[in-house]
Every structure is written in structure tokens, then in C-alpha cells.
Amino acid sequence: MARQEKKKDVVIVGLGWTGSIAGIELCREGLEIVALERGHDQSTVPNFEYPQQIDELKYGVRLKMMQKPSQQTVTVRRNDGETALPYRSLGSFLPGNGVGGAGTHWNGLNWRPQPEELRLRSYVAENWGEEIIPEGMNLGDYPVSYDEMEPFFTHFEKVAGISGKAGNVNGEIREGGNPFEGWRSEDYPMPPTATTYDSSKFQEACLAAGYHPFPAPAGIASTAYTNPYGMQMGPCNFCGFCERYGCYQYSKSSPQTAILDALKMQPNFSYRTESEVLRVELAEDGKTATGVTYWDHKAGEEVFQPADIVILSSYQLNNVHLMLLSGLGEAYNPLTGMGTLGKNYAYQMNGGVSMFFKDENFNPFVGHGANGMCIDDFSVNQNDFGALGFIGGSYWRSGTFNGQPIRNMPLPKGTASWGAGWKEGIGEWYGHAMSIGSHGSHMSYANNHLDLDPTYKDKHGRPLMRMTFNWQDNDLRMNQYMKSQMEPLAASMNPDVMQSGFKGIGAQYDVRPYQTTHNTGGHIMSANPTEGAVNKFSQTWKAHNVFAMGAGNFVQNTQYNPTGLVGGLAYHTVHAIRTQYLSNPRPLV
Amino acid sequence: MKTFLRIIAGLAVLGVVALLAFIFVPVQRSAPATDLAADWQPEPGQGEYVMHASDCVACHTADGGENMAGGRAIASPMGTIWSTNITPDKDTGIGNWSYADFRGAMVDGVTPNGTHLYPAMPYENYRLMSEEDLRALYDYIMTEVPAVSNKVEETKLSFPFNLRFGIRAWNWLALTHEPGFTPTSSTEAETRGQYLVEGPGHCAACHSPRTAFMSQDGITASDENFLTGGVIDGWNAPALRGADSAPQQWSTEELALYLATGRNAHSAANGEMGLVVEHSLQHLTDEDNIAMAAFLKGIDGADVDLPDTIAAADHRSMAPAPADAAGEATAKMLTEASPDISLGARLYLDNCSACHFVTGKGAPEIFPELAHNALVTGSETKPLVSIILNGAEVPGTAKRPMTLRMQGYANRLSDDEVAELASFLRSAWGNDASAVTAADVAAVRAAGASH
Structure with missing residues (x-):
């Protein structure tokens, strides 16, 4: 018999970005709220103190901030013909752990999608016809438009404290910003961060080639900053320890710097750490949830937390897993196309070119996670899908984000990887390399999906979630196109050596090397209950008092880092809860 | 010698007069500066507001204790004074006090039985409070503060400070001002x-x-x-x-x-x-x-520019300030970072400059200035040394909820290094204060993170 806690108005599952947003906004409605967090509590001081935090071996290599596979993991296979095996050693993607979640250990790149990306199926149909959509691609429109989302993107950027330069303010194109972005009602809340040498060099090459460089939109403070909650950031010192680390300088946009202290001050909010939600409990008629059952790690027992509203705000993989386990929808069947949970799992298609200059010094230890200049000249709304033979696009960026010695010693191909030859190579090349990255879209496909594994179980006896995922030709063609365009630009910079890293046709997903923690989809938004798991307000079609936040809502992944869209959708959702749901709880669509 | 004799004679006279007074004059409470009607009632919330403005909680609530139930240790040169329970509990608090009793404590520092309060209770200042505010505060404490039974530790100072009647003589020197407020400002x-x-x-x-x-x-x-x-x-x-x-x-x-x-x-x-x-x-x-x-x-005649509100903007980006004229030389020296810079300067670069900058100007609202900062250059070096060793914490507030914590460096810097660093801070950017010694640091380190 599980222990039962006092009923709350709202239970929040996972205290990262979206859980914090839901918490603070719903607190303002006077609701009694409890957040349940699987991991530990963590704050800038003492948890991210200098210099203990900038220990590359501990955090960069041994992944101290991340979820341990023994806590939770997935099984992985590349197609239905393979047997999925557990992801026992973190590699390709790194789900976070603890209060703040992935928002504490990200790099800080904060983008909005292009308006076309939110209505991509319609955009393709209008310009090239549906016939260019490849077999097996689940191309869709988001059930919410860019114009509807714009105020929420703007608000999230103010809360998160984003540095950048607008290129399109209310339709007016501004020199030095991104001319291909969607309109913004206001400029960024902070000016762009300072430019490092590699970024300037890239910027010059882009201008010479007729492209349109602009500073990367960064969740990294360029000045001291106070956000709408009165929370604060300090200017970044370019130490280069962002991704995989908490920021000791209060400079990185995170729940810690943007929301948590303000939230903890609310008398109607409380949170419990080491409280791992096992499932959402549904009422007998299955139309609403009654609360959640969690494992209290300190007490070593199951606890039922009743609540009127359940907000699933844990990492995308965990949200989908909980929904599958709780029956918050039918599991997706790729053969029939029926079911919605686990549908449209997507990722990111990236590549890049490295350049080595004997006589240039880049001081790679000076940088930050969202450093650099970008171009959107090859982005989704700039590409002629019909002529190019793929649907998608990418943004390019150049800017050193760390010079951490264990993992960031780029060397020309052919240099020895150990011993005297390696040492000689390091001596010759360390600090003389720069790179350009292509960060590309990833479409959704029937082949790529999530469901419950038939074999493996976690320590609570629940089936692990199974990931079926492989690279698809459309995205690989997009990647090869980027290679063909990026190499000439890189060559125009006259490096002594240059080398490319782009996956080509036939590439198979390899779960071992790190790629990106942009796992998306699985509880996608949809205009009707047959196509997705949640409506445009992130409300589950199955139970109207359950809201599922985060990148699991993505119909397909955009070409950008997901946080800006995740944050915007979270504010869009809580706005709907505040203004439409609380007064009359019901399905909002 | 003559002066000395005069002082001795003066003190002797003072002593005799005081003694006579103790014997012959009963303790009197001051009369109210203004008379309020008996049925005067405070506005809703007025008393609580006066309580906040008077900061009763700071002394009368112990760490982790019940609100206003006393028991907080207040260090004084004479020894530890324990704050009292001022909740309306009749046995351990002030539940039996009349308004006149309350007023006597606030204005004259006297409890209902005639005992003198130690002047850790700032009746020297509360004496200036308006009758309305005193009434409102009394009303609030009696009707809105929950009564808490909490018998606090009795203050036991050593001789002669344990003789509370001595405070009476002290009051003659300290309470030369009349009760009530006399404005002298122009607006x-x-x-x-x-x-x-x-x-x-x-x-x-x-x-x-x-x-x-x-x-x-x-x-x-x-x-x-x-x-x-x-x-x-x-x-x-x-x-x-x-x-x-x-x-x-x-x-x-x-x-x-x-x-x-x-x-x-x-x-x-x-x-x-x-x-x-x-x-x-x-x-x-x-x-x-x-x-x-x-x-x-x-206060001394400077022009006053009144802002409308505090921190009204919904978000604000504030660029760090450049070095001022007095700080330019230090900023240049730190920027050049020559290998032969002093140990204090090097330690500053390695540990402090990321937040406080080579300019010593910090960043607005989050990283304090060290140039011309009274805490850095004060006659007392304990606070500066303590902050370097143990860190600091600025509590979150309603308008700025973030708890600003600076980490400590006790584990990273030796006493010699902290002394070098603190001495550097006290002489950089035009700061002009005495050096700190390793012995000073050792003493603060030994005292631990009490501040």
C-alpha cells in the first residue's frame, strides 16, 4: 500500500525549464503546487563552485551531471529487424539529472524556429506539391502558428536572458541580424556577446561570399541582467565550460539563474527531490488523471500524490516513457500508422568542416557554448526543396565554445593518435584550428519511433523504453548538400589543412559517440486526436488534466537547437491553463 | 593635572547625584508627544508595516525559531544579551502588557515592573516614533501576532553590567532628546x-x-x-x-x-x-x-532627484562600468598580467577578476564593486577576510528573489595568500587602506563561517 500525500492542485513531474515555468506561472494563480524531481537539488553555490566545477575529467568525460544509465535508460535498435539493446554507457545523447535538468548543462543556444518550420507540410505542398514528400516521412504542420507563438518566444527570451541581435523586428530587416528569421516584436533582451577571432574570420568570409552573418542567439549573458521575475545573471567571462557543466558565474541561462529562487519564494510552491515518478494514475473512466505515483528514494517507498492537474515536464524520453506506461494514449504502430505515443521521434543532422592554420592563433580556451557568428543562408526557408532533392536545411556557426584539453584537441587527419607523434601533432596544431558547424533539421519518419521494450526492465520492474532510430536519406542528402556548400567557403579562408565530417548516404546511426541531446517527438502536438498525443496547448488528448511539455511535442525537429521552441511552447501552454482551463477544466480543443 | 582633577571631581559629583536619584526619584515614563483619542484605530495593515519598518523580527526571532518569540543571542561588548519573547503570550511574552507598559519599553526602555532594558533595544531611536505608529504596533502585536509560549534564556551579564539600575544613569546621558519626531527636512x-x-x-x-x-x-x-x-x-x-x-x-x-x-x-x-x-x-x-x-x-544639502519607482522595468541589461580614473592604472596592470606582478594581483586575476573585473567595478546588481567599497577599505578587516574565506550571501528579496551567493576560498587560499589578496584589494584602484596580515586571516579562519 503506497503512502499517500495530501492532495495538491498541481503536481509537476520534473523541475527543469518547463517545470519551473509551469510552477512559477501557476503559483501566481494561487494554486497549491508540488514539483517532484527524480534527482538531487543543485544551486550555483555550492554545486557549481569554481574551480571544482571546471573539472573536465569529472564532468566532461565521466558525465557527473548526467542521468546514470543505472537510474534509467532506453534500449536502442536501428530498425524493426534488429533486437534493441540497452544504452548502458552514455554516448549519443546525455539526459541530465537533478533540479534544473538539461537547462543547467546545455550550451545556451536559444533559437526560434522559422515560421515555415511550424507549418512545414503546408509550406512544401504550396511550393512544390505533396509529391516531393518521401515515402515514410511523417511530415506535419504544428497545430500552432509562428504568429500565435511570437509573444511567448519573446517572453521566454526575456526570462531566459538571451543575448543577440535581431534581424527582423516587426518585418523591418536590420543590418547585422538574421534577415531570414521570423519577425520579432522586440530586439533581444541583451546585446550579442563579444566576438572571438575565429568568428570574425568566418564572418569576413561569409560577407565576401555574399552571405548574411549574424551573432548566435545565446543564453549566455553579455551584460549584467535582470529578468521579469527579478532574477539575475552576471556577464560571461568566456571560460569555455558550458555544455556538461553548471555555470559558476551566474552567466548561463538556466532554471537556476532565471526562475528557481523566485519560485522557491512562493508560499504555495514546494518541491521534493529524489522523488521519481513511476506512472500517472488515471481515473476509472480513463478520462482524467487522479495524480501520480512516485518512488521516494529517501524513504524507499512508493507514494501516491493526488492532484487536480498533472504537468509532465521531465526530459522528452522520460515523458514519453511515462505516458506509454500510464496509458496516456495508444502506442504508435509504424506498420498501420495507428496510435500516437512514441510517434515521430526525431533527432538532429549535423556536420562540419575543421580548418588548420599554421600561422593563426585562435586561443580556443576563450569561448562559450553559444559563441560565434552564424548564417541562415542555407536554412529551411532558403532552400529550394524541389530542386535540391530534400526537405530541410541547416544553420551554420563558427565560434570556439571550449578549449578543454581532453576532448577538444582537433588534429589533422593522419596525425598519430597516441605517443610521440601525437605529442608532436598537439605541439604543432593546438590553438591553430577553427571549425564551421552545420546544425541541420531532422524530419519525422514512420521508421523512427519509441515504444516499450519487450525484454528489458528497469529497477522498478517497468519495461524500458525502446528507441528505433536510423538516419534517413532525405536528411543525409541535406547534409551532403551542406558539405558541398561549406567546403568552398572554408577553402576561401585559405587554411593549410581542412577536413570535413558529414554523414553520407548509407550512414548508420551509431549510439556511441556524442552527437546531440536534441531528442524530439514521441508525444507530438496535433490538430486532432488521431495524429498526435497532445493538442496545441500540450494537453493530452487522452486526459484533459494532463499536460505534457517539452521537445516531445515537436512534430518534426527544426534545424535549430530546441530550447527556444520548448520555452515558447511552455509559456503558450501555461497561458492557456491560466486563461482557459482553470475556470472550466475540459479539453481545450 | 588640573584637568584630570576636574574630571575626577566631575565624576564624583555625577556619582553622588546618580546615587541620590536612584534612591529618591521613582522611574517615570515619558508622556506621549501627541494625544490620540481613546477610540483611535490603526488602518488595516498599519501595525504590521510599522513592525517591518522597525525590524522587530531581526532581534526578536531566533534562527529557526517562532516569529517574535525571542531567544536570539545578541553579542554586545558586555556579553550576550538574549532577546525577549514579544508575542502576546501571557506567561512568557508580553500578553499582560498595557499600552502604557508597551510604550514605556519603546520610549523609555522600562518594563512594567520598572526594570530597565539593556539598550540593545534601540529605545533611544524608537523614542522618536509617532504615537500613531506605537499604537498601531501594539495593536498588531496584541491582535495579530500568534502567541507563542517560549521562555527565553535570561540575560546574565557580568558585574557591573548585571546591575540594571545602572542603566538609569546611562539613560540620563543617552535620552537627552524628547520623545516624538521633529522634522528638519524641506520636502x-x-x-x-x-x-x-x-x-x-x-x-x-x-x-x-x-x-x-x-x-x-x-x-x-x-x-x-x-x-x-x-x-x-x-x-x-x-x-x-x-x-x-x-x-x-x-x-x-x-x-x-x-x-x-x-x-x-x-x-x-x-x-x-x-x-x-x-x-x-x-x-x-x-x-x-x-x-x-x-x-x-x-541630509547635508545635496540636490535630490526623486525616482518614481524602484526597479520598475520588466527586464534590464546593464553593461559593466569601465575603470574610473583612480582605477585605470590597476586595470592596465591586471590586463597586461606581466609575470612579475605581485602575488596579491595574481591571486586576484586567478580567483576574483572573472566577476569583479580588472576594473574593480564588478557588474551591476550582481557582482559588487571592490573599488571604493566601504567593506573593502574599512577600518575593520574581518568582514573582507571573512568573505574571501567563507563567501557571502545576499538574501533574496521580493523584487530581487535571487539569493546571491559568493563562494568561499578557504580551501583554496592559505592565510598568507588571503592576506596578500586582501592587502591588494585595499590598495588597488585608488583604494587606500592598511595591509592585512596572515595573523589577521588566521584569526578569522579560526572563528569559522559565523559571518
Whole structure:
């Protein structure tokens, strides 16, 4: 018999970005709220103190901030013909752990999608016809438009404290910003961060080639900053320890710097750490949830937390897993196309070119996670899908984000990887390399999906979630196109050596090397209950008092880092809860 | 010699007079400065507001204890004074006190049975409070504060301070001013500010110097030494007057922001001032914090520019300031970072400059200035050394909820290194204060993270 806690108005599952947003906004409605967090509590001081935090071996290599596979993991296979095996050693993607979640250990790149990306199926149909959509691609429109989302993107950027330069303010194109972005009602809340040498060099090459460089939109403070909650950031010192680390300088946009202290001050909010939600409990008629059952790690027992509203705000993989386990929808069947949970799992298609200059010094230890200049000249709304033979696009960026010695010693191909030859190579090349990255879209496909594994179980006896995922030709063609365009630009910079890293046709997903923690989809938004798991307000079609936040809502992944869209959708959702749901709880669509 | 004899003779006379008075004159309570109608009622919330403005909680609530139930240890040069339970509990609190009893404590420092309060209770200042505020406060404590039964530890000072009747003589020296407030400011805002600063805010209790008898040397704005700086428990309570003082160096808005949030473009409230912000000032209206800032700004005749509100913008980007003229040489030296720079300068670059910058200017509202910072250059070095060793914490407030924590460096820097670093800070950017020794650091390290 599980222990039962006092009923709350709202239970929040996972205290990262979206859980914090839901918490603070719903607190303002006077609701009694409890957040349940699987991991530990963590704050800038003492948890991210200098210099203990900038220990590359501990955090960069041994992944101290991340979820341990023994806590939770997935099984992985590349197609239905393979047997999925557990992801026992973190590699390709790194789900976070603890209060703040992935928002504490990200790099800080904060983008909005292009308006076309939110209505991509319609955009393709209008310009090239549906016939260019490849077999097996689940191309869709988001059930919410860019114009509807714009105020929420703007608000999230103010809360998160984003540095950048607008290129399109209310339709007016501004020199030095991104001319291909969607309109913004206001400029960024902070000016762009300072430019490092590699970024300037890239910027010059882009201008010479007729492209349109602009500073990367960064969740990294360029000045001291106070956000709408009165929370604060300090200017970044370019130490280069962002991704995989908490920021000791209060400079990185995170729940810690943007929301948590303000939230903890609310008398109607409380949170419990080491409280791992096992499932959402549904009422007998299955139309609403009654609360959640969690494992209290300190007490070593199951606890039922009743609540009127359940907000699933844990990492995308965990949200989908909980929904599958709780029956918050039918599991997706790729053969029939029926079911919605686990549908449209997507990722990111990236590549890049490295350049080595004997006589240039880049001081790679000076940088930050969202450093650099970008171009959107090859982005989704700039590409002629019909002529190019793929649907998608990418943004390019150049800017050193760390010079951490264990993992960031780029060397020309052919240099020895150990011993005297390696040492000689390091001596010759360390600090003389720069790179350009292509960060590309990833479409959704029937082949790529999530469901419950038939074999493996976690320590609570629940089936692990199974990931079926492989690279698809459309995205690989997009990647090869980027290679063909990026190499000439890189060559125009006259490096002594240059080398490319782009996956080509036939590439198979390899779960071992790190790629990106942009796992998306699985509880996608949809205009009707047959196509997705949640409506445009992130409300589950199955139970109207359950809201599922985060990148699991993505119909397909955009070409950008997901946080800006995740944050915007979270504010869009809580706005709907505040203004439409609380007064009359019901399905909002 | 003649002077000496005169002093001896004077003290002898004083002693005889005091003794006679103790014997013959009963303790009298001062009469109210204004008479209020018997049926006068405070506005809703007025009493609670006066409680915040008077910062009752800071002394009368123990760490982790019930609100206003006393039991907090207050260090004094004479020994530890334990704050009393001022909840309306009839046995252990002040539930049996009449309004006249309450007023006697607030204005004359006398309890109902005639016992003198130790002047850790700032009745020197509360004496200036308006009759309305005193009534409202009494009403609030009696009707809205939950009664808590909590018998607090009895204050037992050593001889001669355990003889409370001695305070009576002390009061003759300290309470030369009449009860009630006498405004001397020219504008409405400054007058309100003057009232709050002199009376309920009891700023002079820390920020005025002390006389040889340990009474406040400067209780009202007309006193020459009022708010010219004091020392409390090894911390400088900096001067709030004079050309170099913060109120004259900062804008009125910046000063008001500091009061309301414990942070502004220049500084952050540490130590006791952090507690004042946390328990008292953050709960006051913008108007009142602006009024106090305006009074302090204009106290010696400077022009006062009144801001409308404090921190109104919904978000704000604030670029760090460049080095000022006095700080340019230090900033240049640190930027060049020549291998032969002093150990103190190198330690600054390695540990401090990321936040406080080579300019010593920090970043607005989050990383305090070290150039011309009273805590850095104060006569007392314990606070600076303690912050380097143990870190600091500025409590979150309603308008600035983030708890600003600076980490400590006790595990990373030796006593010699902290001394070098602190001495560097006290001489960089035009700062001109004495060096700190390793022995000073060792003493603070041994005392632990009490501050």
C-alpha cells in the first residue's frame, strides 16, 4: 500500500525549464503546487563552485551531471529487424539529472524556429506539391502558428536572458541580424556577446561570399541582467565550460539563474527531490488523471500524490516513457500508422568542416557554448526543396565554445593518435584550428519511433523504453548538400589543412559517440486526436488534466537547437491553463 | 593635572547625584508627544508595516525559531544579551502588557515592573516614533501576532553590567532628546525619510558612532555625528554622510534599490545589513525606501532627484562600468598580467577578476564593486577576510528573489595568500587602506563561517 500525500492542485513531474515555468506561472494563480524531481537539488553555490566545477575529467568525460544509465535508460535498435539493446554507457545523447535538468548543462543556444518550420507540410505542398514528400516521412504542420507563438518566444527570451541581435523586428530587416528569421516584436533582451577571432574570420568570409552573418542567439549573458521575475545573471567571462557543466558565474541561462529562487519564494510552491515518478494514475473512466505515483528514494517507498492537474515536464524520453506506461494514449504502430505515443521521434543532422592554420592563433580556451557568428543562408526557408532533392536545411556557426584539453584537441587527419607523434601533432596544431558547424533539421519518419521494450526492465520492474532510430536519406542528402556548400567557403579562408565530417548516404546511426541531446517527438502536438498525443496547448488528448511539455511535442525537429521552441511552447501552454482551463477544466480543443 | 582633577571631581559629583536619584526619584515614563483619542484605530495593515519598518523580527526571532518569540543571542561588548519573547503570550511574552507598559519599553526602555532594558533595544531611536505608529504596533502585536509560549534564556551579564539600575544613569546621558519626531527636512519625501531613518529604522544604532559611555553619538539629523559611521561586532557600519559616503556617491534611485533589494550597481548588503534588508526594508513600499534614500542624499544639502519607482522595468541589461580614473592604472596592470606582478594581483586575476573585473567595478546588481567599497577599505578587516574565506550571501528579496551567493576560498587560499589578496584589494584602484596580515586571516579562519 503506497503512502499517500495530501492532495495538491498541481503536481509537476520534473523541475527543469518547463517545470519551473509551469510552477512559477501557476503559483501566481494561487494554486497549491508540488514539483517532484527524480534527482538531487543543485544551486550555483555550492554545486557549481569554481574551480571544482571546471573539472573536465569529472564532468566532461565521466558525465557527473548526467542521468546514470543505472537510474534509467532506453534500449536502442536501428530498425524493426534488429533486437534493441540497452544504452548502458552514455554516448549519443546525455539526459541530465537533478533540479534544473538539461537547462543547467546545455550550451545556451536559444533559437526560434522559422515560421515555415511550424507549418512545414503546408509550406512544401504550396511550393512544390505533396509529391516531393518521401515515402515514410511523417511530415506535419504544428497545430500552432509562428504568429500565435511570437509573444511567448519573446517572453521566454526575456526570462531566459538571451543575448543577440535581431534581424527582423516587426518585418523591418536590420543590418547585422538574421534577415531570414521570423519577425520579432522586440530586439533581444541583451546585446550579442563579444566576438572571438575565429568568428570574425568566418564572418569576413561569409560577407565576401555574399552571405548574411549574424551573432548566435545565446543564453549566455553579455551584460549584467535582470529578468521579469527579478532574477539575475552576471556577464560571461568566456571560460569555455558550458555544455556538461553548471555555470559558476551566474552567466548561463538556466532554471537556476532565471526562475528557481523566485519560485522557491512562493508560499504555495514546494518541491521534493529524489522523488521519481513511476506512472500517472488515471481515473476509472480513463478520462482524467487522479495524480501520480512516485518512488521516494529517501524513504524507499512508493507514494501516491493526488492532484487536480498533472504537468509532465521531465526530459522528452522520460515523458514519453511515462505516458506509454500510464496509458496516456495508444502506442504508435509504424506498420498501420495507428496510435500516437512514441510517434515521430526525431533527432538532429549535423556536420562540419575543421580548418588548420599554421600561422593563426585562435586561443580556443576563450569561448562559450553559444559563441560565434552564424548564417541562415542555407536554412529551411532558403532552400529550394524541389530542386535540391530534400526537405530541410541547416544553420551554420563558427565560434570556439571550449578549449578543454581532453576532448577538444582537433588534429589533422593522419596525425598519430597516441605517443610521440601525437605529442608532436598537439605541439604543432593546438590553438591553430577553427571549425564551421552545420546544425541541420531532422524530419519525422514512420521508421523512427519509441515504444516499450519487450525484454528489458528497469529497477522498478517497468519495461524500458525502446528507441528505433536510423538516419534517413532525405536528411543525409541535406547534409551532403551542406558539405558541398561549406567546403568552398572554408577553402576561401585559405587554411593549410581542412577536413570535413558529414554523414553520407548509407550512414548508420551509431549510439556511441556524442552527437546531440536534441531528442524530439514521441508525444507530438496535433490538430486532432488521431495524429498526435497532445493538442496545441500540450494537453493530452487522452486526459484533459494532463499536460505534457517539452521537445516531445515537436512534430518534426527544426534545424535549430530546441530550447527556444520548448520555452515558447511552455509559456503558450501555461497561458492557456491560466486563461482557459482553470475556470472550466475540459479539453481545450 | 588640573584637568584630570576636574574630571575626577566631575565624576564624583555625577556619582553622588546618580546615587541620590536612584534612591529618591521613582522611574517615570515619558508622556506621549501627541494625544490620540481613546477610540483611535490603526488602518488595516498599519501595525504590521510599522513592525517591518522597525525590524522587530531581526532581534526578536531566533534562527529557526517562532516569529517574535525571542531567544536570539545578541553579542554586545558586555556579553550576550538574549532577546525577549514579544508575542502576546501571557506567561512568557508580553500578553499582560498595557499600552502604557508597551510604550514605556519603546520610549523609555522600562518594563512594567520598572526594570530597565539593556539598550540593545534601540529605545533611544524608537523614542522618536509617532504615537500613531506605537499604537498601531501594539495593536498588531496584541491582535495579530500568534502567541507563542517560549521562555527565553535570561540575560546574565557580568558585574557591573548585571546591575540594571545602572542603566538609569546611562539613560540620563543617552535620552537627552524628547520623545516624538521633529522634522528638519524641506520636502515631504525627505521628511518621511527622516522619520523612518531616525525613528523606527533606528539606523543610528549602527551607523552613528558611540560615545565613551556607549550611547549613540548622533540620534537625529541635527546632531553633528549622526550617521557618520560606527563599528558593530567587528563590522564597519559605514558613514552615511560625507563626500565619500555611498549616499553621496550613488544616485537616490541606486540607494533606494539597495535598501529594497540589498543590491545595486555598486554594492551588495552583507552581514547585518543583509538581515536588515531581508527582515525589514524589502517589506516597505517603494515610496518609503525612496524617501529614506532621499533624506540621506539631501541630509547635508545635496540636490535630490526623486525616482518614481524602484526597479520598475520588466527586464534590464546593464553593461559593466569601465575603470574610473583612480582605477585605470590597476586595470592596465591586471590586463597586461606581466609575470612579475605581485602575488596579491595574481591571486586576484586567478580567483576574483572573472566577476569583479580588472576594473574593480564588478557588474551591476550582481557582482559588487571592490573599488571604493566601504567593506573593502574599512577600518575593520574581518568582514573582507571573512568573505574571501567563507563567501557571502545576499538574501533574496521580493523584487530581487535571487539569493546571491559568493563562494568561499578557504580551501583554496592559505592565510598568507588571503592576506596578500586582501592587502591588494585595499590598495588597488585608488583604494587606500592598511595591509592585512596572515595573523589577521588566521584569526578569522579560526572563528569559522559565523559571518
